[in-house]
Amino acid sequence: MTVKQISVFLENKPGRLAEFTDVLSEHNIDMRALSLAEAADFGIVRIIVNDVYNASTVLKDAGYIFSITKVLAVEIPDEPGSLSRTVRILGDNGVNLEYMYAFTTRKKGLAYMILRVEDNQKAIEVLTASGIRPICQDELAEL
Amino acid sequence: MEKYYQPEIECASREQIRAWQSERLKKQVQNVWDNVPMYRERMKESGVEPGDIQSVDDLHKLPFITKDDLRDNYPFGLMARPKSECVRIQSTSGTTGRRVVAFYTQHDLDLWEECCARALVAAGATKEDVCQVSYGYGLFTGGPGLNGGSHKVGCLTLPMSSGNTDRQIQFMTDLGTTIICCTPSYAAYLAESIIERGVRDQVHLKAGIFGAEAWTEEMRHDIEEKLGLKAYDIYGLTEISGPGVSFECSEQTGMHVNEDHFIPEVINPITGEVLPDGEKGELVFTSITKEAFPLMRYRTRDICILSREKCSCGRTHVKMTKPLGRSDDMLIVKGVNVFPSQIETVLMNKGYPANYQIIVDRVNNSDTIEVQVEMTAEMFSDSLSAVSSKEKELVDALKAMLGIYAKVKLVNPKAIQRSEGKAVRVIDKRNLYQQ
Ligand SMILES: [Zn+2]
Numbered sequence: 001m002t003v004k005q006i007s008v009f010l011e012n013k014p015g016r017l018a019e020f021t022d023v024l025s026e027h028n029i030d031m032r033a034l035s036l037a038e039a040a041d042f043g044i045v046r047i048i049v050n051d052v053y054n055a056s057t058v059l060k061d062a063g064y065i066f067s068i069t070k071v072l073a074v075e076i077p078d079e080p081g082s083l084s085r086t087v088r089i090l091g092d093n094g095v096n097l098e099y100m101y102a103f104t105t106r107k108k109g110l111a112y113m114i115l116r117v118e119d120n121q122k123a124i125e126v127l128t129a130s131g132i133r134p135i136c137q138d139e140l141a142e143l
Numbered sequence: 144m145e146k147y148y149q150p151e152i153e154c155a156s157r158e159q160i161r162a163w164q165s166e167r168l169k170k171q172v173q174n175v176w177d178n179v180p181m182y183r184e185r186m187k188e189s190g191v192e193p194g195d196i197q198s199v200d201d202l203h204k205l206p207f208i209t210k211d212d213l214r215d216n217y218p219f220g221l222m223a224r225p226k227s228e229c230v231r232i233q234s235t236s237g238t239t240g241r242r243v244v245a246f247y248t249q250h251d252l253d254l255w256e257e258c259c260a261r262a263l264v265a266a267g268a269t270k271e272d273v274c275q276v277s278y279g280y281g282l283f284t285g286g287p288g289l290n291g292g293s294h295k296v297g298c299l300t301l302p303m304s305s306g307n308t309d310r311q312i313q314f315m316t317d318l319g320t321t322i323i324c325c326t327p328s329y330a331a332y333l334a335e336s337i338i339e340r341g342v343r344d345q346v347h348l349k350a351g352i353f354g355a356e357a358w359t360e361e362m363r364h365d366i367e368e369k370l371g372l373k374a375y376d377i378y379g380l381t382e383i384s385g386p387g388v389s390f391e392c393s394e395q396t397g398m399h400v401n402e403d404h405f406i407p408e409v410i411n412p413i414t415g416e417v418l419p420d421g422e423k424g425e426l427v428f429t430s431i432t433k434e435a436f437p438l439m440r441y442r443t444r445d446i447c448i449l450s451r452e453k454c455s456c457g458r459t460h461v462k463m464t465k466p467l468g469r470s471d472d473m474l475i476v477k478g479v480n481v482f483p484s485q486i487e488t489v490l491m492n493k494g495y496p497a498n499y500q501i502i503v504d505r506v507n508n509s510d511t512i513e514v515q516v517e518m519t520a521e522m523f524s525d526s527l528s529a530v531s532s533k534e535k536e537l538v539d540a541l542k543a544m545l546g547i548y549a550k551v552k553l554v555n556p557k558a559i560q561r562s563e564g565k566a567v568r569v570i571d572k573r574n575l576y577q578q
Binding site for chain 1: 518519520523524525526527530531534550552553554555556557558
C-alpha cells in the first residue's frame with residue numbers, strides 16, 4: 001500500500017534542477033510528482049515515477065546521489081477541507097508527518113497527496129479506518 | 144618501574160640540559176664555521192660570527208638550512224670531517240630529485256645507536272629480550288639504527304629486515320621475539336597475518352617500536368589489541384641521524400627529544416619566528432654533537448608542538464607531538480594556522496570520503512574558508528533535516544579541530560576538480576602576495 005519515492009541530492013548551483021529534469025526527460029522518464037526542499041546550500045528533489053527501476057538506473061549513470069523511500073500516496077476528494085481532515089487523522093492518531101506534497105492525475109474530481117510519515121503501517125491503518133485509501137505502486141501507473 | 148638507558152642524561156635537570164646544550168652548541172658553531180664553507184658564508188650573510196653564539200639563547204641568530212641546501216651540496220659539500228674519518232653513509236628514500244646522503248664517524252654512529260637504545264629501554268627492553276628488527280636494512284636508517292640500539296641494550300637481536308612475512312612469523316614464534324621494530328603499517332599487516340595463520344597464542348610480544356611513517360591512535364589501539372603489546376612511536380630523520388631523534392615513553396603522549404644531542408625549535412614557517420612551547424609550527428633541529436654531518440637549524444618541514452610539561456615517566460627532555468602535517472601545506476586563515484591534513488582527519492572520522500577541496504577567500508577584508516565535501520549515498524537521505532544535521536555535525540567537528548568556523552558545502556560526487564587525476568586540495572583566491 002505504499003509507493004516508492006526517489007529523493008535526489010542537488011547541489012545549490014544555478015541550473016541544477018533544470019539539468020536534473022533534462023536528464024529524466026531525455027530518457028523518457030515521466031514524473032508523476034516532484035517536490036523540492038531546499039536548505040541554505042543544497043537541495044533535495046523528491047520525485048514519484050512509474051518505473052522506479054529505470055529511473056534509478058538513469059540517475060546512477062548520471063552520477064546522482066539518491067535514496068529510495070516508501071511513502072504513502074492517498075486519494076482524497078478534491079473539495080475544501082479534505083486535506084486538513086487527512087492531516088488531522090494522522091495527528092490525532094500520533095502519526096508523525098514529515099512532509100507532504102500534491103500530485104495531479106488525469107482523473108477528475110480527485111486529488112492525490114504524497115505523505116511521508118515515520119510509521120507507514122500505522123498510517124495505513126488509521127487512514128483506511130477513516131475511509132482514505134493509500135494506493136500501491138501498480139495503481140499509480142494506471143492513474 | 145620506569146627504566147632508563149642513561150638515567151643521568153634522560154632525567155637530568157633542565158639547567159643541566161641547558162648547560163650541555165650551550166657548551167655543545169658553541170663548539171659546533173665553531174666547528175661548522177671552520178670546516179663547512181656553506182655555513183661560514185651563510186653566517187656571514189646573516190652577520191653572525193661564532194663569537195655571537197654564547198648560549199642556547201643565541202641559537203635564533205643562526206640562519207636556517209633546508210633540504211634544498213642538502214641537495215645543492217650533494218654529496219660532500221656539508222661534511223665537517225674528512226672522508227677518511229667517516230665510517231658510514233646512509234641515505235634518504237627520496238622519490239624525486241637527488242637523494243640526501245648523510246655521513247657518520249664512529250662517534251656519530253655511537254650516539255645514534257645510544258638514542259635508539261634509550262627508545263628501546265623506554266619501551267621496556269632489557270638484555271633478556273629478543274628484539275626483532277623488521278625495518279629495512281641498507282641505506283635506510285630504520286634497520287641499522289634499531290639494530291645498533293638493540294645491541295647496546297644487550298637484547299638478542301634478530302636482524303630480519305622487512306618483507307617475507309612467513310619467515311618473520313616463523314622466527315617470531317620459534318625464537319620467542321618479545322620486541323618488534325617495524326613500520327606501523329607493517330605491524331598492522333603482521334598482526335592480521337598472525338591471526339590468519341592461527342598462531343596468535345605462540346606470539347609473546349610485549350612491545351613494538353613503530354616509526355618512519357604517520358599513524359593514528361586508532362591504528363595504535365588496533366595493533367596493541369591484536370598483538371597484545373604496547374606500541375611506541377619513534378621519530379627521526381636521516382639528515383639528523385635516523386630513528387631515535389625522539390621516542391615515546393610509557394605515557395604515550397608525545398616523544399621525548401634527545402636534547403643533549405639535538406636542539407629542537409618550533410618556528411612560524413612563514414616568518415621564521417621562534418614560537419613558544421605549546422604552539423604549532425615547523426620543527427627545526429640543530430645537531431650539536433654530530434661530527435661528520437652536523438646540521439644547524441635544519442627545517443624539517445614537519446609541523447608539530449613542543450611541550451616541556453613534567454612527564455610521569457621521569458624524563459626531563461622536551462616532548463614533541465607526532466608530525467601533524469607538512470609546513471608546505473599550511474594555510475593561514477583569520478590568523479590561524481590550518482592544515483589540510485586536519486580537515487582530512489575530521490572528514491575521515493565522520494565517515495566522509497577523503498575527497499575534499501578547501502577554498503579560501505577574502506570577503507570584505509575578512510578571510511573565509513569553505514570545505515567542499517562530496518556527498519555519499521550513506522550520508523544522504525530523503526529528509527532535509529537529517530542531512531542538515533549531519534552537515535552541522537561536520538561544521539562543529541571542523542570548528543573543534545581548527546578553532547575557526549569553516550563553511551561546509553556538500554557537492555555532487557566527482558564534482559571536485561582534479562588535475563592529472565589528483566584532486567586539487569586547496570584553492571586560495573586571496574592573492575595575498577599581489578597586493
Ligand atoms: Zn615521558
